[in-house]
Amino acid sequence: MRAWTRLAAVAAMVVMAMVHPAAAGNGGELYREHCASCHGANRLGGTGPALLPANLRRLRPAEANAVITDGRPATQMPAFGDRLDEADVAALVDYIYTAPASVPEWNEAEIESSRVVHDGAMDLPDRPVFDADPMNVFLVVEKGDHAITVLDGDRFEPIARFSTRFALHGGVKYSPDGRFAYFMSRDGWVTKYDLYNLRKVVEVRAGVNSRNIAVSADGRLLAVANYLPHTLVVLDAGDLSVLQVIPVRDGEGRTSRVSAVYTAPPRHSFIAALKDIPEVWEIPYDDEAEALPVYRGIMHDYRRESGEKPPLDERRFPVRRIRVAGYLDDFFFDPEYEHVVGASRDGGGQVVNLTVGKPVAALDVPGLPHLGSGITWDHQGREVMATPNLKEGVLTVIDTRNWSVIKRIETLGPGFFLRSHDDTPYVWTDVFFGPHRDALHVIDKQTLEIVKTLRPAPDKTAAHVEFTRDGQYALVSVWAEDGALVVYDAETLEEVARLPMKKPSGKYNVWNKTHYVRGTSH
Ligand code: DHE
Numbered sequence: 001m002r003a004w005t006r007l008a009a010v011a012a013m014v015v016m017a018m019v020h021p022a023a024a025g026n027g028g029e030l031y032r033e034h035c036a037s038c039h040g041a042n043r044l045g046g047t048g049p050a051l052l053p054a055n056l057r058r059l060r061p062a063e064a065n066a067v068i069t070d071g072r073p074a075t076q077m078p079a080f081g082d083r084l085d086e087a088d089v090a091a092l093v094d095y096i097y098t099a100p101a102s103v104p105e106w107n108e109a110e111i112e113s114s115r116v117v118h119d120g121a122m123d124l125p126d127r128p129v130f131d132a133d134p135m136n137v138f139l140v141v142e143k144g145d146h147a148i149t150v151l152d153g154d155r156f157e158p159i160a161r162f163s164t165r166f167a168l169h170g171g172v173k174y175s176p177d178g179r180f181a182y183f184m185s186r187d188g189w190v191t192k193y194d195l196y197n198l199r200k201v202v203e204v205r206a207g208v209n210s211r212n213i214a215v216s217a218d219g220r221l222l223a224v225a226n227y228l229p230h231t232l233v234v235l236d237a238g239d240l241s242v243l244q245v246i247p248v249r250d251g252e253g254r255t256s257r258v259s260a261v262y263t264a265p266p267r268h269s270f271i272a273a274l275k276d277i278p279e280v281w282e283i284p285y286d287d288e289a290e291a292l293p294v295y296r297g298i299m300h301d302y303r304r305e306s307g308e309k310p311p312l313d314e315r316r317f318p319v320r321r322i323r324v325a326g327y328l329d330d331f332f333f334d335p336e337y338e339h340v341v342g343a344s345r346d347g348g349g350q351v352v353n354l355t356v357g358k359p360v361a362a363l364d365v366p367g368l369p370h371l372g373s374g375i376t377w378d379h380q381g382r383e384v385m386a387t388p389n390l391k392e393g394v395l396t397v398i399d400t401r402n403w404s405v406i407k408r409i410e411t412l413g414p415g416f417f418l419r420s421h422d423d424t425p426y427v428w429t430d431v432f433f434g435p436h437r438d439a440l441h442v443i444d445k446q447t448l449e450i451v452k453t454l455r456p457a458p459d460k461t462a463a464h465v466e467f468t469r470d471g472q473y474a475l476v477s478v479w480a481e482d483g484a485l486v487v488y489d490a491e492t493l494e495e496v497a498r499l500p501m502k503k504p505s506g507k508y509n510v511w512n513k514t515h516y517v518r519g520t521s522h
Pocket of ligand 1: 464507
């Protein structure tokens with residue numbers, strides 16, 4: 001280092017020490033005194049969320065500073081501004097954004113010991129305690145105060161509302177009969193909720209920093225994708241006990257975060273997207289999967305290693321590794337689950353045929369396609385898929401027969417979610433980013449033209465649409481603290497109801513999800 005650079009560095013350190021005298025090292029002490037009782041002595045979370053760098057990626061340090069000073073409205077996080085001076089708050093922020101010397105492995109024992117079984121909730125009657133159509137119920141996630149509203153999809157009236165773990169993410173999933181809902185927080189808490197009895201049944205912390213969950217098509221299993229630790233966890237969907245913790249690593253010992261896990265019903269498997277290894281993983285989970293030619297090899301190897309096939313609940317799930325070019329971490333599946341289309345972090349898309357286990361085409365999409373929100377529909381006698389774009393104001397429509405682009409529909413800005421239903425003529429997309437974030441485009445499935453642009457609440461983000469089971473109504477979130485759920489007639493595009501809600505985000509219709517209706521998320 002040159003002398004003047006060294007001098008500048010020393011001067012900067014002196015200035016920092018003057019501005020943040022406490023930053024020199026009492027962050028840990030302050031944490032133990034003020035934060036540990038809610039966020040856990042090990043920073044893994046308690047009544048408050050985990051405070052580890054991996055869990056704080058979505059919060060800028062300046063925002064963390066404001067939360068510590070002023071508290072967080074509608075949560076139990078108090079303001080510390082009257083007890084801590086600026087330097088103390090800065091020291092705390094430094095501390096929580098610094099990785100601890102070690103993070104627990106969060107293996108089977110830790111997961112099992114986190115399990116909370118809610119009193120008397122395991123054996124409740126198998127019939128709804130309400131008179132609404134249980135297959136046309138929605139769970140609406142309200143991010144504002146970490147709650148879920150159970151909504152009657154015929155009358156558009158709340159049936160119940162309950163608090164959830166901090167910061168749910170990913171779609172709510174249902175058991176195939178629609179009775180149980182499963183949802184997950186970014187801190188790895190998985191909750192099983194009995195929709196018939198409106199009760200939480202059991203909760204387990206399957207990871208320290210998690211992405212999403214998938215329910216097997218037969219409803220017996222749950223798979224959890226984790227960023228921290230680098231594992232995929234398979235749970236028994238009945239009581240959320242651990243069946244297997246699968247470490248995620250390649251042949252050379254490199255480990256990887258799991259970006260997401262999905263269920264592939266016709267394949268009887270889970271499919272996982274990996275963030276740090278150029279592989280897609282497929283995990284077959286039942287005897288029918290074993291009958292498919294593509295699995296025979298791995299099941300054969302598995303039997304050779306382990307002798308007789310043990311019963312499912314004692315089995316180690318085999319992993320089929322599909323090598324791909326680059327890292328794919330956002331997935332779209334065609335309705336037959338023959339192909340997966342993955343987007344890489346540098347943009348672009350790759351089509352992988354799951355049967356042969358090889359990339360077969362590249363997608364010509366600009367910017368960063370949000371393939372996880374991709375949907376399909378029939379367009380003039382052929383099936384097309386469309387994906388919004390996280391970086392550009394464009395919706396790309398693609399022919400699934402040859403993966404060629406049919407049309408690029410210009411929108412008012414980058415979008416996040418896209419939705420439709422087999423029994424509606426339109427596709428709905430939001431404009432999540434930029435000055436037009438209050439707009440929603442309604443697009444004709446046949447002409448591929450925007451027929452109307454709705455603005456449910458000027459200047460407030462409008463996003464995430466879901467349809468009633470018959471496709472007659474579209475429900476939209478006004479994504480603001482004093483937000484609302486707005487219901488539109490999906491044909492006339494007129495508003496028919498508006499319910500105040502606290503930053504509603506995703507909403508999930510039991511019928512559409514359990515019947516894999518095209519146009520919704522699965
Ligand atoms: Fe999500 C679903 C990944 C940021 C709200 N999001 C998903 C899924 C994935 C994903 C893989 C599919 C899960 C499933 O099927 O269960 N999301 C990511 C990201 O990588 C990204 C861009 C960055 C991150 O920090 O994770 C991201 N997501 C966000 C947000 O900022 C959103 C808007 C607000 C939030 O809650 O954090 C957000 N994501 C959602 C929602 C779904 C979702 C509401 C469920 C969509 C559905 O209809 O099923």
